[in-house]
Amino acid sequence: MTRSIIDHDADRTSGGVRELAADRDDHAIARLAALATVAWMAEALIPMPLPGLKPGIANVVVLYARFRLGLRAALWIALLRVVGGSLMLGTFLSPGFALAFAGTFASALPARWFGPVTHSVLAALGHVAGQLAIAAWWLIPVSGLVWLVPLLAAGAVAFGASNGLVVAHLLRQDEATPAGVAT
Secondary structure (H helix, E strand, O other), X not given: OEXXXXXXXXXXXXXXXXXXXXXXXXXXXXXXHHHHHXXXXXXXXXXXXXXOOOOOHHHHHHHHHHHHOOHHHHHHHHHHHHHHHHHHHOOOOOHHHHHHHHHHHHOOOOHHXXXXXXHHHHHHHHHHHHHHHHHHHHHOOOHHHHHHHHHHHHHHHHHHHHHHHHHHHHHHHHHHOOOOOOO
């Protein structure tokens, strides 16, 4: 599969279009983004007792990508998940989309400083902070949001730790699997 870009400096014989080949990382990003989008959409079907309190199953995919493919790939997967999932759920550019978008990018952390569990907990707390900041600024500009902070933070720690443990297990399993062997 190839991608086309318009190159105004290309010679006239190619019509100003240069073909770019998709590499192995592009395919991995596409597969992981699809998996994260499906997980995010499935999670939207789970009833939650408190708005904003979700297990973050799709974050397992993004965190795994963060440690295996790097920050750039993980951010692409997260962006594709939020945009693609919101388009499929019909929430694109809605307040829910804004909250998901803010939380996703507030949770980006340098992985070299933390292991998967700590990274996941801190990212979950960053996600909650990003969502609360958007909610307080745009949606609910009252001090009542302060009462949600302890509940959302406790949920972020619990779900972040469990997601981090899953990713740590997946990373250990990858290291134990010989190269070229499908699992």
